[in-house]
Amino acid sequence: MKKRKPLALAALCLLVVCIHLVTILTGSQFYLTQLTMAAYYGLVIIGLGTLMGYAGQISLGHAGFFAIGGYLSASLTTRNLASLQGTWPVKGLDSLHMLKIAQDLSGEQLITVAPWAACCCAVAAAALIALVIGIPVLKLKGHYLAMATLGFGTIIYRILLASPYFGEADGISEVPGFTLLPAMGTFHPIMVSGAANLRVANYYLAWGVLILGMGLLLNLIGSRVGRALRSLHSSEEAAEAAGIDTSRFKLHVFVLSAVYAAIGGVLLTHFNGGIGPSEASVMKSVRYVALVAVGGMTNLWGTLIMGVGLTFLSLRGVFGTFDDAVFGMILIFVMLFAPDGILSLRLQQLRKAIFSGGRP
Amino acid sequence: MSTGREIVVGNTGGVVAGDAMLELQSVHKRFGGLHAVNDVSFRVEPGCIKAVIGPNGAGKTTLFNLIAGNLPVSTGTIHFQGQEIQGKKPYQIAQFGLARTFQNIKLFHGMTALECVMVGRHVQSRAGFFSGMFSLPSAWKEERAIRAASMELLELMQIADYADVEATSLAFGQQRAVEMARALAAEPKLLLLDEPAAGLNIYETAEVARLICRIRDMGITVLLVEHDMSLVMDISDEIVVLSFGKKLAEDAPLNIQNNAEVIKIYLGEDDAITA
Numbered sequence: 001m002k003k004r005k006p007l008a009l010a011a012l013c014l015l016v017v018c019i020h021l022v023t024i025l026t027g028s029q030f031y032l033t034q035l036t037m038a039a040y041y042g043l044v045i046i047g048l049g050t051l052m053g054y055a056g057q058i059s060l061g062h063a064g065f066f067a068i069g070g071y072l073s074a075s076l077t078t079r080n081l082a083s084l085q086g087t088w089p090v091k092g093l094d095s096l097h098m099l100k101i102a103q104d105l106s107g108e109q110l111i112t113v114a115p116w117a118a119c120c121c122a123v124a125a126a127a128l129i130a131l132v133i134g135i136p137v138l139k140l141k142g143h144y145l146a147m148a149t150l151g152f153g154t155i156i157y158r159i160l161l162a163s164p165y166f167g168e169a170d171g172i173s174e175v176p177g178f179t180l181l182p183a184m185g186t187f188h189p190i191m192v193s194g195a196a197n198l199r200v201a202n203y204y205l206a207w208g209v210l211i212l213g214m215g216l217l218l219n220l221i222g223s224r225v226g227r228a229l230r231s232l233h234s235s236e237e238a239a240e241a242a243g244i245d246t247s248r249f250k251l252h253v254f255v256l257s258a259v260y261a262a263i264g265g266v267l268l269t270h271f272n273g274g275i276g277p278s279e280a281s282v283m284k285s286v287r288y289v290a291l292v293a294v295g296g297m298t299n300l301w302g303t304l305i306m307g308v309g310l311t312f313l314s315l316r317g318v319f320g321t322f323d324d325a326v327f328g329m330i331l332i333f334v335m336l337f338a339p340d341g342i343l344s345l346r347l348q349q350l351r352k353a354i355f356s357g358g359r360p
Numbered sequence: 361m362s363t364g365r366e367i368v369v370g371n372t373g374g375v376v377a378g379d380a381m382l383e384l385q386s387v388h389k390r391f392g393g394l395h396a397v398n399d400v401s402f403r404v405e406p407g408c409i410k411a412v413i414g415p416n417g418a419g420k421t422t423l424f425n426l427i428a429g430n431l432p433v434s435t436g437t438i439h440f441q442g443q444e445i446q447g448k449k450p451y452q453i454a455q456f457g458l459a460r461t462f463q464n465i466k467l468f469h470g471m472t473a474l475e476c477v478m479v480g481r482h483v484q485s486r487a488g489f490f491s492g493m494f495s496l497p498s499a500w501k502e503e504r505a506i507r508a509a510s511m512e513l514l515e516l517m518q519i520a521d522y523a524d525v526e527a528t529s530l531a532f533g534q535q536r537a538v539e540m541a542r543a544l545a546a547e548p549k550l551l552l553l554d555e556p557a558a559g560l561n562i563y564e565t566a567e568v569a570r571l572i573c574r575i576r577d578m579g580i581t582v583l584l585v586e587h588d589m590s591l592v593m594d595i596s597d598e599i600v601v602l603s604f605g606k607k608l609a610e611d612a613p614l615n616i617q618n619n620a621e622v623i624k625i626y627l628g629e630d631d632a633i634t635a
Contacts, residue, residue: 216493223492223499224485224506231468231479238466241428243454243483243546252489298470 005222008301009215016207020200031316032203033194038312039206040268043213045291045307046300047260050217052289053297054226055253056233057138058146060285061153062261065126067280069262070269071160072122074172076113077270079165080104085111093117115178119266126262127255134254138247150282157280171276178270180205192270202271209267213260214304221300229253230298283324290331296341306342379442381406381550381581382427382458387436387446389422389605396422398605399436404550409572409582411592414602415625420585421463423602424554427583428460429453441549455483459548461539463555463585467527473538474523477510480545484509513541517571533564544575551575553584557591569595593617601625 023029048062081099084090090111093099098117104110113121137148160166167173177193190201220226232239232246239246269275278284291310295303310330313319319326334342380403389397397419404410412420425431427438429450438446445453454460459480467476485506487499514520517537522530527538536556543551556572557565569591576582586592592599593613601609601616603625609616616622 219495220489220493223495224482224487224503225489225492227471227475227479228482230471231476234468234470235466237430237450238462238468239479240430240450241454241460241462241466242479242542243451244479245449245451256489 005215005218009211009218012211012214016204016211020203029199032199034312034315036199036203036206036271037268037315038308039210040264040271041311042210042304042308043264043267044261045288045295045311046210046214046217046304047257047264048288049292049295049297049300049303049307050221050229050260051253051257052292053299053303054221054233055229055250057250057254058142058289059149059254059257060146060282060289061133061149061151061156062257062288063280063282063284064153064156065130065258065261066265066284067156067160067275067277068126068129069122069265070275070279071166071172071265072125073115073118073266074175074269074275075166076118076121077115077176077178078112078172078174081111081113082109085109115176115270119178119270122266123259123262126265127259130255130258131251134251138250138254150285153280153282153285157277157282160277160280166277169277171274171279172269173274175269175273175275177273192267194271194273206267206271209263210304210308213263214300217300225249283327286331287324287327290327290334293334293339294330294342296338296343299341299343302341302343380404380439381441382583383439384427385437385439387423387426387438388434389419389426389431390434396605397426400602400605400607401436402600402607402610404581404583406549406581407576407579408597409576409584409595410598410600411596412583412585412600412602413587413589413592414608417604418602419605420602421554422605424460424552424585427453428458428552454546457547457549458552459543459546459550460552461536461543461554461556463558465532465535465539467535467538467542469528471527472524473519473527473530473534474507474510474514476527476538477513477541477545478506480513480542481506481510483546510541510545513544514538516544516574517541532559536560536568540571544580548580550581550583553582553586555585555587557586557588562590565591 019035020032023031044062044066048059051057051059077100081090090099093113096117098114100112100114102110102112133152137145137152140148161169177191177195177198179189179191181190190205191198192202192205194202221229228239228244228249231242232244232249236246265275265279291307292303294310295306310327314323314326382404384403385401387397387400388395400423412423414420422431426433426446429445429448429452433446436446437444440453440456440458443456445456445458468479471479485502487496487502490496491499511520511523514523517540519530519534519537519541522534527535530538536559540553540556553572557568560568565588572582572584572595584592596613599609599611599613599616600607601619601622608621608625609619611619
């Protein structure tokens, strides 16, 4: 296990490069766009996989955290703060060099928050909200926790849909890309953006972030904290008897998974150049849960592979208008025939499972 | 004592002279109309083995759950090394140095025997989310120490061969040993054993008896609940007898064996039945 972890991550890096080469050879580089998007969704899914699979806490509100990240970063980088000039929040942001001052088409002053600052604010806000929501909600177990987080997701969805600041049903568009490294000499700048000439760079950037995130989570699961999470999943009473502050650990992993979702949301929003309320919808949360289940709850690699794979197919429009229905079907199928994930099934077992009506 | 390494805990560390390891003062527990524990007081002196016995439903396990913080006390106080612990959460009590095992074994699913014991090292280690995620050298070294200490405990329990077997798939006696190793991994000052010999045959029970004496010799005070009279009488320094939630007697094993009240509740009495 210890030796295999870096090896598997290296294999994934290699696979990412191979896929790029294949798209060059087949002249289908347009696939990279959806692969980039799928990687950002993958970030949400592995974060949720850690929460659900290892710590045993379900969340049907993770689309909410994704949307909090995406929407906050989008609104801060697009909404004009010129009318608030001179008030303390704007002054404060200015003194921290967190503002971007430009002129719009008609020559009016356009003051927005710099993308990097907006990104940090958005992720911090998601973490804070997760903390505040998590304290009461994580006292609940099983179905009750699922319902409470579902309620949270619904509230976020409705707030986004109803407030003009967040663009109501239209969402927010024209979100600027955000620069990680400015242009140097002949090199293109490294920035999160959907611009066609930056497609390859963004593909590698997204997968770099995902692989880094994956490596950190794998480290965590193998650590003392990971053991504590797995133990409280199995028996909270025995975990407490071993001196583990179960409510604190549950809360921290909840916040961690919310941060993963928010980072995914921020990066995808800047990559796409916009975000709409459907990203916060309950169906999205259900989809994330389904993808974690398909990957096999306590199998982060399975979660990553199935999650990114199915998301990619969905983004390519393979499932057509049945998109949500397909994910619903997947959830039913997994619960009946492969509660440990699709990858746990061997073909023969699968046939047996289907013909004997479940529970192999 | 050849096996003892830093697992040996000075049982008087930090204890003010005269303080008991554990002291219960008129502890009551009511479940609605049921008075499960009724005015129970006793002391557990450092370095001894004390047993709580009584017929089924006498309130023994309830008493354990009150001490370990799994149930709130209705009234009364519980002191651990001079510190009040009633109202504290189980994990806090565990951090003070009180470890326990469960009557119906509670091992962690999907974990190997070794990992289960490593969870027990939780209170003796530090690494948090950050150092775990970034696999800092400190966490890494600590992890090795946790593994080594846990492995030694499995050896002490004579189940080191099963270290990498999933704990819940082990035989009953071995599962019990893993649970005891997990409790010992915390290097507790006081160990609560809830029926350590339940479901074991006489040879295994004798083995458990030897083990408990060894634990005592390591400097760990032991409080146990047990049905097996031979075990209790052989190893206990003192026995508390509970009946219907009340303390009936508290004495050395020999005196308990000759206590008329105790004989009555265990064997019954002709006129008690006809009366």
